[in-house]
Amino acid sequence: MIIEMFVENFRSIKHRQSLNLTKTANDELEENTFELEEPYNTSLLKTAAIYGANSAGKSNFILALNTMKSIVMNSAKESQRGDELPVSPFRLSKETAKKATEFEVVFVTEGVKYQYGFSLTNNQIMDEWLFSSPKGRAQRWFIRAFDEEKQEYIWDFSSYFQGKKQLWKESTKANSLFLSTAVMLNSQQLKPVYDWFAKTLKVTGINGWDSDFTAKLCENEEGKQAVLKFLKSADLDISNIALESHKIDSNFFPAEMPNELKESLLSDLKGKEFIDVKTIHKDSDGDDVLFDLDEESDGTQKLFSFAGPWIDSLEHGKVLFIDELHDSLHPNMVKFLIKLFNNKKTNPKNAQLVFTTHETSILDQRVFRRDQIWFCNKEKDQSTTVYPLTDFSPRKGTDNLEKAYLSGRYGALPLVSNLEYLGD
Template identity: 55%
Template sequence: MLIEFRVTNFRSFKDEQKFSLVRGTGDELLASNSFTANDANQMPLLRSAAIYGPNASGKSNFLKALRAMKKIVMESALKGQRGDRLSVEPYRLSRATKDKPSEFEATFIAEGIRYQYGFSVTSQRVEDEWLFAFPKKRQQVWFQRAWNSETDSYEWDIGNQLIGKKQVWQTSTRSNALFLSTAVQLNSEQLKPVFDWFRKTLRLAQVGGWDSGYTADLCENEESKSRVMEFLRAADIAIDDISIERTPFNPADHLPNDMPDPLKEMIAEELKDKQLARIQTIHLDEDDNPVIFDMKKDESDGTQKLFGFAGPWLDALENGYVLFIDELHGNLHPELVRFLVGLFNNSETNPNNAQLVFSTHETSILSQKCFRRDQIWFCEKSTETGSQLYSLFDIRGVIKDRSNLALAYLSGRYGALPFVRDLNLQ
């Protein structure tokens, strides 16, 4: 369960920006759209949030910040070598920030314990790293490290509550790797829930969602396929059955002839000895005879996108994952967007309190019938301060249950709209 995420000095974010899934005051949609966390503090949290804003406002960069944090957690100790550069991009439109570290911090609940974990990094090294745990409401400092440029070394504070081979983990941690990731690779069981939250629970999709591979894998099991089919039927997708055909990868059959040879060789090496899935949909004709269609060639972009969503969506709802999706609305009818969001904002379809955060331009769901005010966020960008994130809950004058949010947003009342000028071609 995600509680809060903070980012500073990353891409279009100059100053610290805070995104929160903590429920605010107000009893609107209380039972459906919010829940009580299973940690010691019994924190009230939200099941979903939508982020609105014009193109190039920073919505995608917000997701890229989470992706950058997850990548560094996943790869800095396992894949990196001494001297390798870290994948961060500071805010480059200010002399004060372009050479400063980017900072990320996530507060979340894993296995019933609240954690506050973060780090600041440049492309050369980790500048700071910290982890606080709250197993019994009170804060415990599990570890902190900070780079001292005068001594060219780290200052460490490793708390007594962290057990294990702490000295080994400390001396094994490279300057361009995280202590968290290094300790887990060296068998720290205590830190594994923190690492696994990033590895398993936090799920990030690119623009357009997911490809169809994961859902196709589910369809090879009859029980899982029945769940996928029920998902598609509930979304009013008229498919009677799905068939998955596996074929060995063959460059001559699966790669275009005009592809450059170096690229062709690289892809061929990556897919060597792998099986490719051909997804076929089955429709019944007027005489109830099955007719086979090819998913990629014959089905609409919206159907393909929804099929790709089916597996991750069902997986998240079953396991309580946290999904972040950029531009959820693309190629989908507004009612399908409402359907997808509604599966999260429902205690019956979301019994394990999965969370969904998505950016969108779809204003038909910008309504207090769909969302609480604290579930609606805006992102806008200025030349002085970079991208800014703020919640509708913090804007004065929004009347609970009565304001027409979509109309007010499109009229400019909440900001985060494109400023379109007249085009002069003379």
């Protein structure tokens, strides 16, 4: 479960911005919230929507979390050592262009709250810290800070943090995270933190996921039936799914591909197979007709690709961040996907969904609580700010949020000029 995330000096995000999924003190749409177990006594939101104009920075906010995850997952790998770190600071200010980027996230996993973050440049990790709150009591586990004057790291380990600290410290490269390095060297205490990024947090861009995850789920009958139930609940007329397995041979590659490249790829993929997904519809006589997945509409293909991650997330209580959820989907499909998370019956493990969108038909107090709506705005210096709807104190149940947003009351709208036709 995610409680809050912070980003500073990343792409269009100049100043420190945050997204908080803590429930505010009101009693609207209680089914959209859930209680953290003792000892935290905090209520969190199941979903949150982020609105904003094109180029306002919504995608950069999602990308920031995905970049943080990628660095956690990859920085300690041998193949990544010596490589540049994948960050880009806010470049429209001389002050920030040379400053470090910072990421931080507060989350709960295995019943324990953690606060983990780091700052970095393209070349090295500058700072890294981890605090834990087992049984509700805050503990500092480690702090790593780079002293620029001495050109060396200062380390601070508390007695709460156990293990081969000296070995892990000495094994941590300048462009690697201590967290990732220690877990790679078998730190069991840090593994839940690493696993939250690796297994619980799922982030995707505007193109969503490919269909492989859903296809793999369909390889057993139970998984296939779950996918079919998902698709039928979305009112798609797919009666069944068939998977066709094909061995990878020379016919798999385009005829115009150079033979040398073809042989190299065949060597790497020797013995592997690819799965071809077929959707099955009934014709007017009730007989099965098979279609390639790419013959379906863009919306159907996207829903199919979403089915696996959606089912997996709801079943295991994962956290999804999705950019442009509405893309290629009907507004009713967007509402359907959101309701699966807000509904206690379909979301018994309290999975969470955060997404960006332009779809205003769901900007409705019958769908969202007021604290579930956030906005991204581009400021005069072209930087991104993120702020909640609750800053504007809309009236509970009565204010038309869609109308107010489109009229510009909450900002986060594109400024469109009146263009005159330039004729002869």
